[in-house]
Amino acid sequence: MKKLGWMALVAGALSVAGCGTDPLESSRARPVMEDYATLVYENYTDAVAKARVLQTAVDAFVADPTEAKLTAARTAWLEARPAYGQSEVFRFYGGPIDDEDTGPEGRINAWPLDEAYIDAVEGAPEAGIINATSEYPTLSEELLISLNERDGETNIATGYHAIEFLLWGQDRSVTGPGNRPASDFVDGGTAPNAARRRQYLKLATGLLVKDLESVKTQWTPDSNNYAKLFRSQEPKEALLQVLTGMGSLSGAELSGERMTVAYDNKDQEDEHSCFSDNTKADLYANALGIQNAYLGRYGTADRHGLDELVAVVDPELDREMKQRLQASLDAIQAIPGPFDQAILGADNAEGRQKVKVAIDALRAQTETLADVATALGITLNLE
Template structure:
């Protein structure tokens, strides 16, 4: 994750153009949704999202433990599949960031969980250097405490923990133009690759640490706890609504449109790709876009397939400006649909001339995310929030 600048940004948003009335007259007769109702349901969504992320990460942990106990092509493939599945649920939770909540406050674990881009040679061997990295330094302890301390030490790309460290250990460097990394399972077999024992130990420690961090974040949003973050948030009134808008606006513009798509599109460098080892970047973008839509609508399809639904920002905005609420909904849905059209693998889609069809599809996602960030700012104004601290791309 590139470091982003958190700045106070007053959005001067022009009045929305008049739209055809798309809200049924009966909707106006319903009792208006209140800020406390939206904040309370949002907290329920957050807890559900982190619970599913934790549960899917625990399933990944079990698959990785099976790989470590008995390395084989089959157990490695199963661990990779579990990573991809768990990654989708975590990606949707990124809409809960950017306002100094439990995930990314000064003491929060976000940097340990999802920091990127990663210098692979900081952790393990790379092409041209068989002895690179922490794994191949037998003097370096491999513990949760040691790796946490080493994460981002002396450089933002010195990533030692989290999703992308696990991803690298499962896939290895992506040296293919047509597919992901191809680390062999023998890297985890004693006698087949130097320091296989430390590679196994490292993968277990960082996986256990990820699960532990997700459990802590989930607990901060647990219901019926008097002194956790959720209790404070639910009682926060309009300030909590402001935080929700900050999270959605920051992910829309600064992080997803900016750091994750614009930067890579401009540099055409695989090192700027989010999940570069697994070639999962296109799915990361879809999950992030869906996470924004979940919060806006107040709806979330859970790991077990059930739909959690309740009052969202859309309903709160609709009470003041139905046309704006409808327009924002349409633009957010268009962003999700555009993200679903990003070609894979992403590292090849960013290549070529500006007018190349694959690049044009990525640019469409960027444009729609920028538009929805403006809609979100206008929506915040519609419910009386004039000033937002929005993360902007550097």
């Protein structure tokens, strides 16, 4: 999501149904919200662990910038993405990840990214913070934080996609990702300011780990933190937040910002991970996160989920919701890669047809999520 301005509008449009009898017993609902908090903690724990692996690989590359170590750092970046992608279902309700005042989401996963804001690009060899040695003589975490999204939402200086751009460079290939040489990071190599490029990469990766750790801390069990506050709510208030995250990611964010915009514009710059060609995997991870939240699971752990509550109220709706969730995953998986090529061509081209099927599946899924909320006595108004 480029900006979270609309999130407040969504949150303001949500309200717990004020009339009628609560269809759920607290004894049924509370285990679901308790296990949701556990699921969130496990997901962020995994995201932090994978980010630390990425940090280790980046540190090794920065210390000795060879092609082999660049490949290892790229692999670690790709392997870090699924855990974070699944965690994005925990956004959109003002939790620790995107609290209006303190949430670090904009530093973690903001996009789309103007490459020239960070480093040299084709046609602009002196562009970017890295090459602005007079304006920014000393690079630091504080500087990168201050520059992130300064003077524009594409002025992204930190997070996964800044790291992605540094590792891959611009994507000029129709068949694969960017292919920045390791020599761009070698003093006297193929690009000036190699030492600053190494330092920037190291700083951005370290900041990513810190920001993810700060969110994980807020969901740590048995602590005086957001998780404690979440667990202390009435079940319906907590479930309202759960459904807000699911519906917002499924609808306005995933089917909208991340897919329809790129589909309509046919522009590589509008895809989520445009440097590494990891967009399809990102989309799949997001959809999987929504399914996780409904079923109460992460990885091999399977706990109480919303499905148990919906099955009590409307078994047929529960079956429909599960089918919608799987249909979205299957439709995303069917998109031919890379995503930046799938969005091109006429509307009857195979790639575009597959992308459209996935968009439609996510929209249908979002509508069914609204029905699920209604069945639970919750009014959910989404874009």
